[in-house]
Amino acid sequence: MDAITDNLDLFVSGYWTSLKICLIALVGSLVLGTIIAACRVSPVAPLRWIGATWVNMIRNAPLTVLLFFFAFGLPEIGVLGSYWVFGVSALIIYTSAFVCEALRAGINSVSSGQAEAARAIGLPFGATLREVILPQAFRTSIPPLGSVLIAMFKNSAVLGAFGVGGDLFSVSDTLTSARGYAATPVLLGVAVGYLLITLPAGALLALLERKTAILR
Amino acid sequence: MGEELVRSDNEPGRPLVVLDGVDKHFGSLHVLKDINLTVHAGEVVVVIGPSGSGKSTLCRVINRLETIDSGSITLDGQELPKEGRDLARLRADVGMVFQSFNLFAHKTILENITLGPTRVRKVDAKRARQEAMALLERVGVAAQAEKYPAQLSGGQQQRVAIARALAMNPKVMLFDEPTSALDPEMINEVLDVMTGLARDGMTMVVVTHEMGFARRAANRVVFMADGEIVEENAPEHFFTNPQSHRAQDFLSKILTN
Numbered sequence: 001m002d003a004i005t006d007n008l009d010l011f012v013s014g015y016w017t018s019l020k021i022c023l024i025a026l027v028g029s030l031v032l033g034t035i036i037a038a039c040r041v042s043p044v045a046p047l048r049w050i051g052a053t054w055v056n057m058i059r060n061a062p063l064t065v066l067l068f069f070f071a072f073g074l075p076e077i078g079v080l081g082s083y084w085v086f087g088v089s090a091l092i093i094y095t096s097a098f099v100c101e102a103l104r105a106g107i108n109s110v111s112s113g114q115a116e117a118a119r120a121i122g123l124p125f126g127a128t129l130r131e132v133i134l135p136q137a138f139r140t141s142i143p144p145l146g147s148v149l150i151a152m153f154k155n156s157a158v159l160g161a162f163g164v165g166g167d168l169f170s171v172s173d174t175l176t177s178a179r180g181y182a183a184t185p186v187l188l189g190v191a192v193g194y195l196l197i198t199l200p201a202g203a204l205l206a207l208l209e210r211k212t213a214i215l216r
Numbered sequence: 217m218g219e220e221l222v223r224s225d226n227e228p229g230r231p232l233v234v235l236d237g238v239d240k241h242f243g244s245l246h247v248l249k250d251i252n253l254t255v256h257a258g259e260v261v262v263v264i265g266p267s268g269s270g271k272s273t274l275c276r277v278i279n280r281l282e283t284i285d286s287g288s289i290t291l292d293g294q295e296l297p298k299e300g301r302d303l304a305r306l307r308a309d310v311g312m313v314f315q316s317f318n319l320f321a322h323k324t325i326l327e328n329i330t331l332g333p334t335r336v337r338k339v340d341a342k343r344a345r346q347e348a349m350a351l352l353e354r355v356g357v358a359a360q361a362e363k364y365p366a367q368l369s370g371g372q373q374q375r376v377a378i379a380r381a382l383a384m385n386p387k388v389m390l391f392d393e394p395t396s397a398l399d400p401e402m403i404n405e406v407l408d409v410m411t412g413l414a415r416d417g418m419t420m421v422v423v424t425h426e427m428g429f430a431r432r433a434a435n436r437v438v439f440m441a442d443g444e445i446v447e448e449n450a451p452e453h454f455f456t457n458p459q460s461h462r463a464q465d466f467l468s469k470i471l472t473n
């Protein structure tokens with residue numbers, strides 16, 4: 001356990017970095033995923049097509065391939081940036097496809113009469129989605145959305161392996177390869193760190209699910 | 217009851233809804249066949265006919281919840297816009313009441329009514345609330361304002377749905393079998409509200425098999441079968457002396473039930 005107690009400050013700072021990556025990616029992927037979902041249900045055919053293509057391309061590419069593309073492909077075509085920005089962007093884009101589909105499952109669960117009633121009082125598409133459909137869809141979407149987001153938190157470890165640096169996973173790398181600690185206790189420490197992100201997130205989601213319960 | 221519900225620009229007698237040679241298919245099914253129908257301001261038209269004859273579709277094309285294949289539909293002299301904001305604006309002028317109420321499940325009764333006025337008409341929140349309460353008062357569900365739709369009976373929900381449509385100050389109201397999802401003891405409370413509206417001069421298109429209502433409130437009965445308007449007449453003539461075989465047959469069936 002020396003590995004952890006000796007390096008507690010390193011673990012703590014790794015935890016905060018990972019948490020920061022997760023929170024930014026959380027907000028980013030929710031916003032982007034919602035926009036893509038709106039495209040997929042929009043009355044405008046080209047938007048639907050863009051949404052569907054986005055989801056099918058992103059969802060079927062491994063995250064590591066996407067990361068490679070961002071980290072090495074983009075600089076080749078002249079887009080420069082830090083690993084940090086590339087890494088987090090790749091994570092957001094990757095997750096957005098799954099967020100979109102979780103939301104769409106929720107949207108499809110809302111009876112079509114709700115949208116018709118909204119359109120019938122003259123609400124345009126955007127307002128119908130915001131005011132009537134999404135608030136009701138969200139509730140159904142919370143469980144699948146929870147799985148998507150928790151998977152995203154764990155996927156964020158790949159960024160560490162990719163050299164984004166300073167996050168929980170790179171801590172383990174630093175300690176085991178550079179400083180020669182045994183791998184098992186270090187990785188256990190890292191695992192606990194991720195649990196400290198995902199477990200509260202799970203609890204928060206359960207709370208949210210109860211709060212948004214709708215009588216039907 | 218308030219005349220304020222009927223727009224002051226609703227000069228009676230002018231053609232308000234005009235369907236001219238309207239055709240509509242669902243795939244290979246021809247659901248509206250060359251429909252010509254004019255509804256004048258202040259007029260109450262009851263649409264009646266067997267299941268699948270296209271009554272709902274007729275209602276729904278009038279605010280373009282369904283598109284048409286050919287022909288034209290004008291509302292107050294204006295052709296229905298194809299898409300987007302213009303269409304939304306036009307729909308705000310056409311109230312619609314559905315068989316299954318379709319109240320917004322996640323909003324309170326009051327919020328159901330104020331959503332349209334605040335978001336579409338840009339009425340400020342306080343005034344929208346006052347007007348909504350007056351409407352709820354009128355349809356007799358003011359005491360339920362803070363509840364959610366699922367906490368109300370079907371009859372109450374349908375009266376709220378009527379108030380929600382009225383809150384937009386529509387030029388015309390469409391009702392698609394507003395009482396057929398209701399328990400019998402709740403039908404009259406909804407029909408009474410509708411009769412009151414008709415008396416106040418609201419222009420209405422009502423799909424219903426409630427003959428009592430048709431006799432009391434309608435100026436005209438339109439009988440549809442297989443996507444066609446087969447017969448049109450004043451209610452007293454239509455019900456006592458239907459001209460077409462299909463209407464005679466249909467009436468004999470619903471009268472014996």
Ligand SMILES: Nc1ncnc2c1ncn2[C@@H]1O[C@H](COP(=O)(O)OP(=O)(O)OP(=O)(O)O)[C@@H](O)[C@H]1O
Pocket residue numbers: 242245247265266267268269270271272273274
């Ligand atoms: N969205 C749709 N897609 C395909 N067919 C449809 C659709 N809506 C209605 N139809 C068909 O079109 C025909 C007319 O339907 P419509 O709902 O207008 O009839 P209706 O007169 O209102 O019948 P009911 O009394 O049962 O409500 C029916 O045969 C129906 O099955």
Ligand SMILES: [Mg+2]
Pocket residue numbers: 271272273392393
């Ligand atoms: Mg119908």
